[in-house]
Amino acid sequence: MENLNRVVDAVSAAVFFKVPLLGTQIELIVLYLALPMLFFTIWLGFPNIRAVGHAFHILRNQPREGQAKGDVSQFAALTTALAGTIGLGNIAGVAVALTMGGPGAILWMFIIGWFAMTVKMAEVTLGLKYRIIDQWGHAHGGPMYVLKAVLAQRGWPRLGIVLGGFYAFFALFGAIPMVQVNQSFQQVSAVTGITNGWYYGIFLAFAVALVTLGGAVWLGEVSKRLTPLKVAVYLIGVCSILVLHAGAIPGALAQIWEGAWNGTAATGGAVGAFVAGMRRAVFASEAGVGSAVMAHSLARTDEPVSEGMVALLEPLLGTMIVCALGGLALVVAGTWDDGLKGIAITSAAFAAVSPSFPYILAVAVFLFAYSTLVAWGFYGLQAWGYLFGNGPRAQWAYKILYVVALPPAAVIDLGRVIDIVDSSFFLMAIPNVLALYFCAGELRRDVRGYWARVRGKG
Numbered sequence: 412m413e414n415l416n417r418v419v420d421a422v423s424a425a426v427f428f429k430v431p432l433l434g435t436q437i438e439l440i441v442l443y444l445a446l447p448m449l450f451f452t453i454w455l456g457f458p459n460i461r462a463v464g465h466a467f468h469i470l471r472n473q474p475r476e477g478q479a480k481g482d483v484s485q486f487a488a489l490t491t492a493l494a495g496t497i498g499l500g501n502i503a504g505v506a507v508a509l510t511m512g513g514p515g516a517i518l519w520m521f522i523i524g525w526f527a528m529t530v531k532m533a534e535v536t537l538g539l540k541y542r543i544i545d546q547w548g549h550a551h552g553g554p555m556y557v558l559k560a561v562l563a564q565r566g567w568p569r570l571g572i573v574l575g576g577f578y579a580f581f582a583l584f585g586a587i588p589m590v591q592v593n594q595s596f597q598q599v600s601a602v603t604g605i606t607n608g609w610y611y612g613i614f615l616a617f618a619v620a621l622v623t624l625g626g627a628v629w630l631g632e633v634s635k636r637l638t639p640l641k642v643a644v645y646l647i648g649v650c651s652i653l654v655l656h657a658g659a660i661p662g663a664l665a666q667i668w669e670g671a672w673n674g675t676a677a678t679g680g681a682v683g684a685f686v687a688g689m690r691r692a693v694f695a696s697e698a699g700v701g702s703a704v705m706a707h708s709l710a711r712t713d714e715p716v717s718e719g720m721v722a723l724l725e726p727l728l729g730t731m732i733v734c735a736l737g738g739l740a741l742v743v744a745g746t747w748d749d750g751l752k753g754i755a756i757t758s759a760a761f762a763a764v765s766p767s768f769p770y771i772l773a774v775a776v777f778l779f780a781y782s783t784l785v786a787w788g789f790y791g792l793q794a795w796g797y798l799f800g801n802g803p804r805a806q807w808a809y810k811i812l813y814v815v816a817l818p819p820a821a822v823i824d825l826g827r828v829i830d831i832v833d834s835s836f837f838l839m840a841i842p843n844v845l846a847l848y849f850c851a852g853e854l855r856r857d858v859r860g861y862w863a864r865v866r867g868k869g
Contacts, residue, residue, distance in 0.1 A: 422831075423833070423834050426837055426838060427439075427440065427837075432682070435683055435686050437686045440837045440840065441690050441693050443841075443844065444530075444693045444699040444840055444844070445689055447533075447699060447844055447848070448526035448527055448529060448698065449526060451851075451854075452526050452529040454851060455533065455858050456858070458532055458858070459532075462532070463727065465865070466720045469485060469717050470486050473485040474713075475711075480713060481550050481709055481710050481711030481712060482550050482709040482711070483710065485710045485711065485717075485721050488708075488709050488710035488721070489707070489721050489722070490638040490639070491706040491709070492706040492722065492786070493638045493725055493728065494637065494638050494786040495783055496697050497638070497642065497733060497779065497782075497783075501695055501730075501733050501734055501737065502645065502754055502757055502775070502779065503594070504734070505517070505520070505691065505734050506741060506752075506754065506756035506757055507691060508687045508688055508690075508691040509756070510756070511687035512670075512683045512684040512686065512688055513683070514666040514684075515667060515669070515671035515672070515673075515685075516684045516687040516688035516691065516738075517667050517688065517735060518667050518670075518671040519671060519684060519685050519687070519689055520689075520691055520734055520738065521688075521730070521734075522688070522692075523688060523696075524695075524731040525727075525731060527692065527693070527698035527699075527726040527730060528725075530699050531698045531703065531719075531723050531725050531726055532719040533719065533847055534699070534701050535704050535707045535719045535722035536716050536719030536858070537557045537704075537850055537854065538556075538701075539707065539710065540715040541557045541560040541561065542556060543556060547801075550708055551797075552704060552705060552793070553578070553701065553708060554578050554842060555575035555578045555797045556575065557575075557704075557846050557850075558571050558575040558845075558846050559575040561849055562574065565849075574842040574846075575797065576797075577838075578839055578842045578843060579797040579798050580794075580798065581835040581839050582790060582793075582835075583798075585835040585836035585839055586790050586791030589816070589820035589823070591783050591784055592780065592817055593821060593823075595781075596608050596611045596612070596821040598773050598777075599611065599777060601758070601769075601773075602769045609821065611821050612817055612818030612819065613818045615784070615821070616817035619784050619813075620810075620814045623785060623789070623792075637781075637782050638782060641775060641778035642733060644774055644778060645775040645779070648768055648771050648772060648775065650736075651764045652740040652743060652744050652760055652761070652763065653736075653739065655764055656744060659743045660743060664739070666742055667739070671685070692730055696726040700836065701840070705789065705793040705794075708793075714861065716858055716861035737757070741760050744760035746759040788810070791809065792806060792813075795809040
């Protein structure tokens with residue numbers, strides 16, 4: 412065990428190696444994910460401005476069953492991806508950003524979320540372009556398939572297989588659901604008094620199994636209903652805080668704006684606000700990690716770029732709206748500066764509205780955790796299928812392993828398990844971002860060609 416701990420510590424230290432940035436230490440992996448956001452935004456002609464309205468148009472006119480290849484509608488694919496992206500990190504992550512960088516971090520989260528839209532569009536476009544349809548007629552996709560196909564075209568098939576396998580291997584560990592189960596149990600336990608984590612874990616495992624064992628179609632159906640519901644429940648609480656403290660909103664906005672450029676020394680100044688906002692926005696949006704590609708690859712469409720444009724709505728909704736409104740509510744409530752940490756900051760802000768509001772937060776936390784578990788179970792299944800095949804036996808083996816892993820997570824001490832999961836999650840970004848750079852030229856050609864076809868139809 413000591414040897415294993417040393418290995419885990421070494422891997423975690425390497426993945427989250429910090430470099431100085433304007434006098435502040437920041438993880439190199441965060442910079443690695445942030446740079447393609449700026450590059451592809453310029454390279455692809457600012458689709459995070461031009462394509463937003465068109466993305467909603469696509470959702471209103473998406474192909475029906477039988478009109479294009481794919482297992483689920485484009486809206487169901489979007490909500491499945493949002494189910495994996497909008498999780499507890501959007502609740503606790505905003506609070507962490509505030510304690511690290513002060514109110515100014517909220518503005519930087521908003522700005523970085525805007526740049527993240529382009530990376531999300533780019534990686535999903537490639538995922539749809541290089542997805543495969545198996546012998547049972549089901550779609551499979553993800554960065555592993557992109558790397559395998561693209562590098563084979565360039566005469567490096569072995570490198571493509573290695574990098575694709577690298578991504579899939581770490582995706583299996585990155586999809587481990589222990590953190591979500593443990594965190595959701597802590598909040599539910601705090602407001603309900605439930606102390607038996609095994610009962611909670613078994614209940615959650617049963618609920619996840621109902622969807623996971625049902626396959627992609629069930630996943631899409633549940634996601635397109637559950638994702639709007641969980642966001643609505645959370646935003647009810649957030650908007651209640653804002654309405655209750657409406658007079659404090661102008662002052663809070665001023666704090667956020669000034670903090671972004673002239674932050675206090677206690678939170679690292681303006682640089683500290685920028686670093687905290689960038690770190691949490693990158694983590695919350697998952698842009699560059701490639702996880703959402705596996706959900707969008709199921710979409711029913713023959714136009715890869717159109718699904719990429721739908722995907723850019725993820726950071727818009729998850730980071731720029733949910734996180735920004737949640738951050739504003741915490742600044743308005745003032746609980747971020749009370750010495751609390753993490754989700755306790757949000758719980759205190761909800762309690763300021765009404766003693767019953769932490770229960771609303773507990774419901775939101777459960778829904779956020781549950782939908783994330785369902786989505787990441789599917790992501791892990793895609794990685795498993797790439798490594799071991801997509802046959803029925805292989806698929807059932809993974810589903811059973813995934814569900815069985817849930818109950819212990821509610822009661823064990825996570826410790827280094829979190830290090831393993833987090834390290835694996837961000838190791839997925841290394842080959843995925845390389846794939847984006849490999850395909851930069853064809854991405855721009857595909858996007859320009861798509862706009863030309865749209866103008867031709869118009």
